[in-house]
Amino acid sequence: MKAADAIKTFALKKRLPKSLQLFSVSLFLVFGKVKSQPQDSIENDPVITNLEWRGGVYIQEGRHSAVTGGIGTEKLQVYSNGFGLNHKYKNRNSINLNGGIDIISSESTDNIDFNVSSASAKDAHVYVNFDFTKAFDKSETYFSFGSGGSIESDYLSIPIRIALNHTSPDRSKSFYIGIERYFDDLRWGRLDEDYKRPALLVYPKELRDTEWLDENWRYTTNLNYGFSAVVNKRLVAGLSGIISYQNGLLSTPFHRVYFKDGSKRVEFLPSSRLKIPITFQANYFAGSNQILKTELGFSYDDFGIFSQSVYFEWVQNANPTNAVKAFFRIQNQSASRYFQPFGEHELDSEFYTSDYDLSAFQTYKLGLGWRSFVQKGKSKKWTLDELEWRYAVYYRTDGLTAHILTLKTGIGWKRNPKSKNKK
């Protein structure tokens, strides 16, 4: 309360602009109920550690590879292995560590320098992230911050993030807001024996006599926010969104673009991009142990892309510990103003891409899943938390298809904190 009062008083005394006064009053409303937890009740909270394993397989086929100017194979396999470690202690503070490795096998990558290998070109993507969350009081206000990093042969990304999460005392409303910033270096060489440092951008082999791009870094700033509420005993709903701003090198250096006169260049996009997606969700517990989940999404992108999506999931609780689910998703988007198919770009275009991810299409995703809350263990301290698998088929109307299989399981370890007063 003292901190919140100080914020409010400072804003009014210093005659800050109205926008800043409004922001400081907002801080007052958020932190108004924040107060320190009495020390003696912290000591008795159990310590809980959860370890989670996530596996995934992604198999893709397509015929519009951006590496070859919008034509050519998009055959791709990704085998993903990840882990998550969450350690909760002292009044719901927690440390979260997650990471993993994705093995990527891509035929289109072969075509960057036309060096076709017996198996398609392989790459590995390794990542690790950590977050620290502090709970303030029993009304459940959490503050978290974190960082991490990920690396591929031609990409290094370092994020930093902070977030605030608050749930009302009657648990009927929940609110979060967070900011994250990514620092991405697109240079290749740090994993190569001859360089061992970020050395250069990877252009297509026949275009390497020219320095097409004069920027190596990409910066992304995301403002994330969300609000959810209990509507009644069977219905919860939520609203969430992001305001995302990117600047720096937004082109992909090894993407080719072909023009009407037959010439070709490296993809060139503007050096800034604004994306504003927003989503409304509603989950309803219907009779006979069924849960109906819906999601409606809209996204605006100043590259000229406007997207709408609808997601629907049906969950049937077979018994108190097992659930079967079926889901589908439909998405529609308009093309970026900078996109043209192979050989359709005008020579005097300021920006140009033939990446079909930025084209006009609809996507359809259909899948099944099963989730089991096992909660069993040989002792009361150890539990096998859950088992879950999901399989989905993904189809994009430009001909790209994909199969997505994911598995997840985890174990938990719960114990009481050691007593300091031993007699």
Next chain:
Amino acid sequence: MHKIFSLFLFLFFLLQSCTSVKPYQRQFLNDPEMQIGLNGNAFENYVHEIREGALQPGTKKSSEGCGCN
């Protein structure tokens, strides 16, 4: 765009008028599947983010890769 913004603003204020549910009435709300959050999982939503031009709200990118292929 203005109509969509107005729609979401209306939905936001509609959520402000929700009722309070007592703890002994929360047997349906406490089901894990009832939690508001990412539908699908991080891997599926990462596929959406890479293969579609649109960004997914609430996506916690489990990895920060280019995903350009």
